Amino acid sequence: MESINALRKSALRRLRSIKHKEELRSFEVEFLGRKKGKLTAVLRRLGSLPHRERMSIGQEANTLRLELLEEINKKKNIFAEHAMQEILSKEAVDITFPPPKRPRGHLHPLTHIRLEAEEIFSSMGFSVIPGGPEVETEYYNFDALNIPSDHPARDLWDTFWISSRSSKVIDQKRKARGRSAFRVPTSKVLLRTHTSSVQVRHMESHQPPIRIIASGKTFRYEATDAKHDTEFIQLECLFVDKNVSVAHLKHTLSAFFQKMFSPKVAIRLRPSYFPFVEPGFEVDMRTAEGEWLEMLGAGMVHQQVLKNAGYIPGHWKGFAFGVGLDRIAMMKYKIPDVRLFRCGDVRFLRQF
Numbered sequence: 001m002e003s004i005n006a007l008r009k010s011a012l013r014r015l016r017s018i019k020h021k022e023e024l025r026s027f028e029v030e031f032l033g034r035k036k037g038k039l040t041a042v043l044r045r046l047g048s049l050p051h052r053e054r055m056s057i058g059q060e061a062n063t064l065r066l067e068l069l070e071e072i073n074k075k076k077n078i079f080a081e082h083a084m085q086e087i088l089s090k091e092a093v094d095i096t097f098p099p100p101k102r103p104r105g106h107l108h109p110l111t112h113i114r115l116e117a118e119e120i121f122s123s124m125g126f127s128v129i130p131g132g133p134e135v136e137t138e139y140y141n142f143d144a145l146n147i148p149s150d151h152p153a154r155d156l157w158d159t160f161w162i163s164s165r166s167s168k169v170i171d172q173k174r175k176a177r178g179r180s181a182f183r184v185p186t187s188k189v190l191l192r193t194h195t196s197s198v199q200v201r202h203m204e205s206h207q208p209p210i211r212i213i214a215s216g217k218t219f220r221y222e223a224t225d226a227k228h229d230t231e232f233i234q235l236e237c238l239f240v241d242k243n244v245s246v247a248h249l250k251h252t253l254s255a256f257f258q259k260m261f262s263p264k265v266a267i268r269l270r271p272s273y274f275p276f277v278e279p280g281f282e283v284d285m286r287t288a289e290g291e292w293l294e295m296l297g298a299g300m301v302h303q304q305v306l307k308n309a310g311y312i313p314g315h316w317k318g319f320a321f322g323v324g325l326d327r328i329a330m331m332k333y334k335i336p337d338v339r340l341f342r343c344g345d346v347r348f349l350r351q352f
């Protein structure tokens with residue numbers, strides 16, 4: 001009985017001084033461990049005691065055991081509570097703290113130029129219409145523009161043709177989406193080589209007066225260099241009315257270039273040939289180095305094109321031009337190589 005009392009005293013004293021979970025664990029082993037626990041040893045010796053002593057000492061030892069277990073549990077709870085408090089205070093979230101700034105994307109330089117060009121033409125009374133399909137039929141890209149398949153001018157545009165199997169698939173997909181197949185089903189399919197493909201597409205469903213611009217991607221199967229890429233953006237302008245002349249074309253172009261660059265911008269028209277205009281021109285702009293860079297093709301809409309659109313022959317006149325927006329962007333931002341626009345290098349793109 002004495003040794004139990006001594007055990008109680010020393011155990012409770014030890015217990016009071018315990019500060020850590022690990023210490024508590026070794027205390028538990030020391031006193032209540034199954035093999036070498038001090039109290040366990042007392043309980044194990046009970047069997048050798050006379051019956052009466054066994055009862056009273058046994059009871060006392062068990063009480064101490066329960067007492068110690070309870071104290072140990074209390075301590076465990078306190079430690080668990082402390083651990084939780086520590087986690088809570090470490091991981092506390094200050095909801096009033098401003099969040100870190102997310103990196104923001106921005107528009108591509110060619111998109112900037114397209115939007116600026118659209119705004120300029122809108123301010124001049126032109127409507128911005130959707131750019132038309134990039135996968136186009138031979139009909140709208142060539143035939144309707146007075147370039148039949150045996151016309152040598154087809155060589156002006158190196159074309160990405162789409163295999164006839166793909167053309168059929170495209171037709172089926174259009175039908176599945178509830179759209180009609182291409183209007184000219186026998187026509188071969190290609191990646192449009194210029195936005196002039198929108199001209200007859202638009203005129204077929206609209207009557208003059210027409211004042212529209214449409215921009216979008218165009219593709220050419222040609223070797224690239226600093227001024228030529230296989231993909232680029234064009235902006236097409238079409239103006240059809242009663243008394244339209246080259247003067248209107250020239251004025252529209254000058255106004256556009258002056259607004260896009262500066263009132264002092266230098267442009268020049270050179271006679272050129274496109275089967276869908278008569279007369280036709282190419283328009284250059286002078287670079288800072290004093291050289292001329294070709295920016296667009298233009299001209300008075302050929303009567304055959306107006307006829308293909310279903311207009312009464314001789315009734316209407318028009319001008320049209322197709323300007324390379326990549327070239328405009330090169331001039332505006334002083335970019336020496338057109339291929340930089342699609343190189344995907346963020347160091348280049350971040351500058352805009």
Ligand code: FA5
Pocket residue numbers: 193194195196220222227228229230231232234274276277280294295296297298299320321322323324325326327338
């Ligand atoms: C045409 O594409 C005609 N459709 C333009 C036109 C429209 C003429 C309406 C008359 C009436 P051209 O192939 O010259 O023309 O191209 C027009 C412009 O697109 C060029 O002046 C140039 O600015 C740009 N361009 C042409 N090819 C490339 C290329 N490979 N890479 C970047 N820009 C190009």
